[in-house]
Amino acid sequence: MSFFGKSKQNAIKSEVLEDAPQTIANERMLARWLDQIYTDYEKDGGFEKLPGKGKPINLDSGDPLNGMLKNANILPVWLDLQHEIRDAIQSLINRLNNQAEYNPDDDMDQINKKIKKYNSLVPLPILQKGHLSKESVAEQLERWI
Numbered sequence: 001m002s003f004f005g006k007s008k009q010n011a012i013k014s015e016v017l018e019d020a021p022q023t024i025a026n027e028r029m030l031a032r033w034l035d036q037i038y039t040d041y042e043k044d045g046g047f048e049k050l051p052g053k054g055k056p057i058n059l060d061s062g063d064p065l066n067g068m069l070k071n072a073n074i075l076p077v078w079l080d081l082q083h084e085i086r087d088a089i090q091s092l093i094n095r096l097n098n099q100a101e102y103n104p105d106d107d108m109d110q111i112n113k114k115i116k117k118y119n120s121l122v123p124l125p126i127l128q129k130g131h132l133s134k135e136s137v138a139e140q141l142e143r144w145i
Helices: 006-014 021-043 064-071 077-098 105-121 134-144
Strands: none
Touching: 077 105, 077 134
């Protein structure tokens, strides 16, 4: 009897492993099935009346994914987060100007966490922004507008 006992061994044997032959065979069958559906749809003319068929995709930016999202009127996650950070900085500045007893540390920490996430999502390193500091919050807002 092993360290885990008999019940643990049975549980491991009953699991479907990712690289098990049956799992691989099922995945291949699913891929062939999806390929067949796509091919049948194409043969039946399913792609003939799509808007923009035969026209080039307009990629204004250097990033093809962002260009396609722009054409579909969808904001990339990083750009949506940029707007959220800008609004949070503006709100922070308003509170600093209107509340004498306001301690901005917690809000600045939350904004800096969002900036860290933003920096990990932007497509180009040149688009990354620095973290907020108490001394230059108003100046840093200009970088987010």
